[in-house]
Amino acid sequence: MKTIDHWINGTATTAGSTRTAPVYDPAAGKARAEVLLAEPSDVDTAVAAAGKAFESWGDSSLSQRTRVMFAFRELLVKHEDELARIISSEHGKVLDDARGEIVRGREIVEYACGIADALKGGFSDQVSRDVDVHDFRQPLGVVAGITPFNFPIMVPLWMHPIAIATGNTFVLKPSERVPSASRLVAELYAEAGLPDGVFNVVNGDKVAVDAILEHPGVSAVSFVGSTPIAKYVHERATATGKRVQALGGAKNHAVVLPDADLEYAANHLTAAAFGSAGQRCMAISIGVAVGSAGDGLIEILKRKAAEIKVGPGHDAGNDMGPVVTEAARQRVIDSVALGAEQGATVVVDGRELRVAGHEGGFFVGPSLLDNVTTGMSAYRDEIFGPVLGIVRVDTLDEAIALINANPYGNGAAVFTGSGEAARRFQREVKVGMIGVNVPIPVPMSYYSFGGWKDSLIGDSPIHGPAGVRFYTRAKVVTTRWPHSAGPGASGFNFPTSS
Secondary structure: OOOEOOEEOOEEEEEOOOOEEEEEEEEOOEEEEEEOOOOHHHHHHHHHHHHHHHHHHHHOHHHHHHHHHHHHHHHHHHHHHHHHHHHHHHOOOOHHHHHHHHHHHHHHHHHOOOOOHHOOEEEEEEEEEEEEEEEEEEOOOOEEEEOOOOOOOOOHHHHHHHHHOOEEEEEEEOOOOOOOHHHHHHHHHHHHHOOOOOOEEEEOOOOHHHHHHOOOOEEEEEOOHHHHHHHHHHHHHHHHHEEEEEEEOOOOHHHHHOOOOHHHHHHHHHHHHHHHHHHOOOOEEEEEEEEEEEHHHHHHHHHHHHHOOOOOOOOOOOEOOOOOHHHHHHHHHHHHHHHOOOOEEEEOOOOOOOOOOOOOOOOOOOOEEOOOOOHHHHHOOOOOOEEEEEEEEEEEEEEEHHHHOOOOEOOOEEEEEOOHHHHHHHHHHHOOEEEEEOOOOOOOOOEEEEEOOOEEEEEOOHHHHHHHHHOOOEEEEEEEEOOOOOOOOOOOOOOOOO
C-alpha cells in the first residue's frame, strides 16, 4: 500500500516516523493508502529547516517572492484536474466541488501576487522640526498551519501563500485524512522556485499538533476546525507566546421571508445544505421560514432533495458524494433519528441510502427536518453532514433574535426582495459574514474570513488584509538628520513636537 510521507527542507522524507494511519477512499469504504504520523522529533526537524530558510527568505526581495507566487499560481491552474481527483478520492466530494475549492484557494495566491501593495507603509514628513516618521512591516519567522479535512487545499491556501509572500517560512500539518493534496502542493512550490525549507509538510495527529503548539521556534499558528479544538489550540499556543488564528465551528442560518422568490431560495438552500455532503463550515444547516413562507418552502425543498444524485465523487453525473468516514456517516444517521425522537418532522430521510456497487462506501442521503426547535439536538449540534433543519417563526424580529441567541456566529443569509429587511438583517445579526440572497457568503481574497462568538476564538480572522497583519509585525521609525556634526539642543523633559 502506498505510504504518504512528509516534505521537509525541499524533499520527501519519512524522517523519524514509525506510526501510520489509513487514508480511506470514502466512496469505497476502503483504505487506499497510509500516511506517516509525525513524532515531536519530526516537527523539530521541520521547524529547524524552516528556521534556517528564514535567514535568507526573510530578507528576500518583494520581486523574488511575487515571482514565486505567480509561478505557483500557474502551476495550480496546470494541475487543477489532478488536484481535484486527489481531493475527491480522499475527501469524497464531487469533482466540480473540488475544482471550485481549488479556484477559491487560488484567489488567495492571486492576492499574494500583489503583496507588495499590501505591505506598503506610511510616511509622515516634518512631524517635528527636521523629524520624519515612517512605518513598515516585517515577517515573524517560522509560522505553522493546522488544517481540517473538509477543504484539503483551499483552507491551507488561506494561510501559506500570504505567510510566505510576507517573508515567513511555513510548516503545514494537514488533516491526516486528506494528506495527498498538500504533498503535491509542496512539489509545485518547489517547481515554482521556492527555496528549500520555506514550505514544509508534516503529517500527523495530536502528537504533531501539540509539538507545533509548544515549539519555541514557531512564532504563530493558524487553525481551522471545530470549536473545542480551536479553544484548545488558542489556549495552548498563546500560553507559549504565539500569535494564534483559531477558527471554530458553525451553525449557519438562512432566513427566508414571505416576499422571497421561494424557488430561488430553495434552490440555493439545497445546494448550501447538501453540497459537499454538508461538510463545510459555511454550510447552511438551519433554514428559518418566516410566516407564510414555511409550507411552500418545505414543498420545494422536499422536491429538490429528492432530485439530488448521490454517488462517487469521481462520477461527473453525481451532485453529492459520501461523507468522509464511517463514524461521520453514523453521526448523521443518529442525528436524524434523535431529531425524530425529539419531535421534528422527517420530511426527507437519507439514512437508508445505498449506492449500487459502492455498498461499503460512507454514503448517506440528504435529510430534511421540519418543525425543528431550539431545544433539539438537530438545532444545537454541528452535525457536519447533509441534514437541513427548518425552524418556523412568525416575524423577522424573531428570526434575528434566534440567530443572535445561537452560540455560533460564522455566517448567516437572508432571502428577501425587501431592501429594508435586508439592511436591518445585515446590521442587527451578530455574525461575521452575511449573505443577502447569497447562501454561502465566503468573502473574496481581498477581504478577510472570520466569524463571531464561538466561531472565532480570539480576534484574528484569516486571509486578506487580516492575514497580512497576522503574519507581520509593524515597526515605526522616527528619523532626524542634523544639519551639522556639532552638539544639538537637548533636554531632560519628555520629547514633544515643535
